[in-house]
Amino acid sequence: MDPAKPSLELLRSLTDEHVLRALMQHRRLTRAELATETGISKPTVGESVRRLTEAGLVVDTGERTPGGRGRGRVGSYYALADVGVALAVAIAPEGIVAECVDAHGDTVSRAEVKIGEPARPEEVAAALRTAVTTARRGTARLAVVSAADPVDRVTGRMVQLPDAPFLLGELDTVEVLAPHVDGPVTVDNDVNWAARAERDVHKGQWDDFAYVFLGAGMGCAIVSDGEIRRGHGGLTGEIAHLVTVGPRGKAIRLIEVFDELGLRLPGSTAIDVDRLLAAVTGPRAAATRDALGKAVSGVLAAVVALADPETIVIGGPWGGHPVVLDTIAEAFAGLPRHVLVRAAELTVEPSLAGARLDALNRLRSAVIAR
Amino acid sequence: MDPAKPSLELLRSLTDEHVLRALMQHRRLTRAELATETGISKPTVGESVRRLTEAGLVVDTGERTPGGRGRGRVGSYYALADVGVALAVAIAPEGIVAECVDAHGDTVSRAEVKIGEPARPEEVAAALRTAVTTARRGTARLAVVSAADPVDRVTGRMVQLPDAPFLLGELDTVEVLAPHVDGPVTVDNDVNWAARAERDVHKGQWDDFAYVFLGAGMGCAIVSDGEIRRGHGGLTGEIAHLVTVGPRGKAIRLIEVFDELGLRLPGSTAIDVDRLLAAVTGPRAAATRDALGKAVSGVLAAVVALADPETIVIGGPWGGHPVVLDTIAEAFAGLPRHVLVRAAELTVEPSLAGARLDALNRLRSAVIAR
DNA sequence: CAATTCTAGTCAGGAGTCTTGCCCAGAAAG
DNA sequence: CTTTCTGGGCAAGACTCCTGACTAGAATTG
Known part of the structure; x- marks a missing residue:
């Protein structure tokens, strides 16, 4: 049965989702701004903010609306609490780049590790660990990985096709990253990620x-x-x-x-x-x-x-x-x-850009799903 | 903004959708059966049935639960009202087949018209008109057409590719069918429909x-x-x-x-x-x-x-x-x-089967969207 | 400096939806 | 005739959302 069962809880979660998405996009907003932004009434937004604050997803930043804006009462700015980050990783024969993005879409950290050519699987795995541990800030709730080889859709492992270029070798990315990530690891090949980035440009x-x-x-x-x-x-x-x-x-x-x-x-x-x-x-x-x-x-x-x-x-x-x-x-x-x-429009790290954007979307969905 | 705005109206329409889908699948149900089928409480279902009856989408069939079933009170069976049919049409060089399906998925009528080879566009158009007028029962709320030539995705017209087989010739299916159909006309090529049918088998x-x-x-x-x-x-x-x-x-x-x-x-x-x-x-x-x-x-x-x-x-x-x-x-x-x-698993009229199933799904969606 | 204006946030009231629990009618079973 | 059982309806309660009015406090204005 495709459509969700009607219930009052559905409504409430929809309201919370709207509020959270608004805060992800706008970084900090007052209750009144949230109401106009989401199109939901002020009292309902107020109630949602109370719930989300209690749940630890939203915090009062302590900032107040600056005097210059208008002449009315000062408002309190609310923002997303620290909900963890997502890892975006690009694995290429030349080296590995790992980045952390937060729910606002900001890249909060970055690490690069070079690999000697030709790349040996153990070397790649070690470089991957180094890059991820260096880049990680706080809890990584998920990881999205771009790899420069065919990737099995189900297992996320590299696949060697007969007589075809195989640059990274046998490498179980999911297994290597599992200890460093508190959630799912998504792997796809670099061309697919680059194409996703190109799509998002247009x-x-x-x-x-x-x-x-x-x-x-x-x-x-x-x-x-x-x-x-x-x-x-x-x-x-x-x-x-x-x-x-x-x-x-x-x-x-x-x-x-x-x-x-x-x-x-x-x-x-x-x-x-x-x-x-x-x-x-x-x-x-x-x-x-x-x-x-x-x-x-x-x-x-x-x-x-x-x-x-x-x-x-x-x-x-x-x-x-x-x-x-x-x-x-x-x-x-x-x-x-x-x-x-x-x-291609994007020439600098196109596959990392695609992976980063997907990491962001997945992180946001994970936050909304509590 | 992807997720729908939370509102009480959303809940109500979701309830109605559940009730309608249950009636499409099970043909006739009592209020109590609807409640257990949908998982919605009895009073809510009762209210939904009242609304839908008033809107003319649901009717009391007059049938009562047979005595044999249990010993309790007799229930009234409700069923979908006459909400029109959908046309499924297959156009091939040999001839045209048109069918009408109702919201329960029953084929209520069928017409076949042969075409002399090689097919001339005017002849095909005439045969199409004949088949559709013969097959139509009540108001056709939409049409889904399978055609044995490349079909332009936007206009629904046949496309001639250089040096490639072109069996039916220039034919604007949408234009020909528009007078006979009270809604959208969807056209795709026969192989795509056959594949959809094959997918639904598996x-x-x-x-x-x-x-x-x-x-x-x-x-x-x-x-x-x-x-x-x-x-x-x-x-x-x-x-x-x-x-x-x-x-x-x-x-x-x-x-x-x-x-x-x-x-x-x-x-x-x-x-x-x-x-x-x-x-x-x-x-x-x-x-x-x-x-x-x-x-x-x-x-x-x-x-x-x-x-x-x-x-x-x-x-x-x-x-x-x-x-x-x-x-x-x-x-x-x-x-x-x-x-x-x-x-292929399906060998008899596979493309018509695919078009028929899509016509059914579209008809059901159209009914639910009022 | 006081009155006015304006805004963020809250409160109260009302409408609407869903659910649980209870009751009733009426047919079959004993 | 009594018991059992089922479809249907009613009442109460919980919950959510909205509108409109109100309050508190700051900036502007005269």
Whole structure:
């Protein structure tokens, strides 16, 4: 039965929720301001504030309305009590960033820990612990993690796909973080988080788009009806095995294109980004550019066919490079169905930004649910 | 502001909604049965029934509880009043089927109209009018339409994609039906409806799967997080231009495979299903089977990469054929990432079944919203 | 400096909704 | 005929929200 049972308690909790959300957004408000902000009557708001104060969720800040504002009676400012923080963590092969956000959306602390390449799982786990313990302020009520590898939707663990780049290795993020977090740990891959951040930049306008990330690993995030689609195992957008156009017009998997072009790191599953960038800008670059353009636009054709995005956003160390972007856009424009291709808006820590915002929303919901 | 404002009116409408939903599901109930069914107290239910009767949404059927049931006082049975019907329509090149469903989920009428091939738009429109006027009983409060062509998500009109099969032609379903329906007309393509029906067969178990339809036209529906994903323009799953493996290992678009195999209807954009089935079962079938298996499994690889389904369902006149299905499953099993491939469960009018169920849900919501 | 004006917060009254508990009517069972 | 049992209704109580009036206190105004 979908709709909630009607009861007076429902009403009361709805009132409290409105008040709490208003305080999260506006930091500090008087009872009167709360009433106009929420549209609820003054006496009801007063009662709610009394309840929430008693429950320890709201405190009288002691501040009074400044004289300058009006001439009437001074009001008391109320604010959210200390309700704990949420952790937002980004795990990449280069290093780890951990941040704490409070219910107002402020980042209260931050820690960075570098990792030596190639990353070994034990090293990553140790760095993760260090970053989180350094960053933590007060009780962390939940954690949201971005990881630069495919993530199993159910267990939150990294998944190695055959022959596909695997940057971090076997790492059970949930297990590592559990001792440091007093609540659920959510893990998803970095491209999905970056796409969520991109969506929030274009709030309400972009409901359906795709975000293609081209770096040492390749991935694609699909936003449909305003939400990231993860699929059954969380492996939506793992495009390494997508069939596309190879260097001589042959149908091969995307990851194989980089073998044929000799652009993978020897002894590793990852793509050699530096060499790739040198190859598309240096002498005799035309052939490489042509091959990459055809291969990637074959992927974009698949994205258009199976997700029908409004636009396609391309990001990542080499995908975001102007030369590569132009090459891809040009090759893609020749296909029968094409959409606007553009560079990602967010370039600095896009996946952390996405994880941070989700951490905030989850923290707020957790506070409201007592 | 997401959560509804707390008010007493909210409570009342919630109570009415519970009562109405119980009556939709159970056809006829006494006040006491309504109370136990909804979990709401007897006086409250009584009051709600009084309100709803006054509003004309509920009627006293005049029936009394039969003596056999217990020994207590006789109760009065209440039931939903006549609140109109919903139209469910399936438009295919062969013909049109229109049905009326009432709020209990009963199909109260049905009409079929054949169309001569090839279908001309005016002929289809005329057949549509005939089917709907024949089937309609009472006021149709809304219509849900399945159409065997790509459908624009915003306008509900058919969309012709370059070089892709286009079976029904330019047809503005919404405009044709508007005079016959007293409410909104919803249009989507037949594969999406079939997939919805398949989802409802596996209620709650299948949240993420793909439905690949292979017939005169080809399409694919993606169910993610329990919902059909349509994309920005409603063209999700139009796989004709997906890059896949051609007959000699060349990377070509799916639709071109049928050109190379000589399996398209001359002078038309559609696939010649009869000739295709003959080619895969007759003598020298091995080469054709091999080509089809590779081409389709390339499409499935794309579906897996971009949607990560739990299973892939294959249906349609030639896709559902055992020989074809086996061929595809075999070719697909050789790829690095593969999931279970199975035939569609529903084979008789699957898209109409999906449209019918959606029509029912929409009708119920419309009734509850007064 | 006193009167006026204005505002945050509270109080009182009233309307509305839900629930529990009790009672009644009436049919079947004993 | 009495007992048992069930659907339905009534009354009382608890609770929530709202409107409107009131109070306290500060700034402005004359």
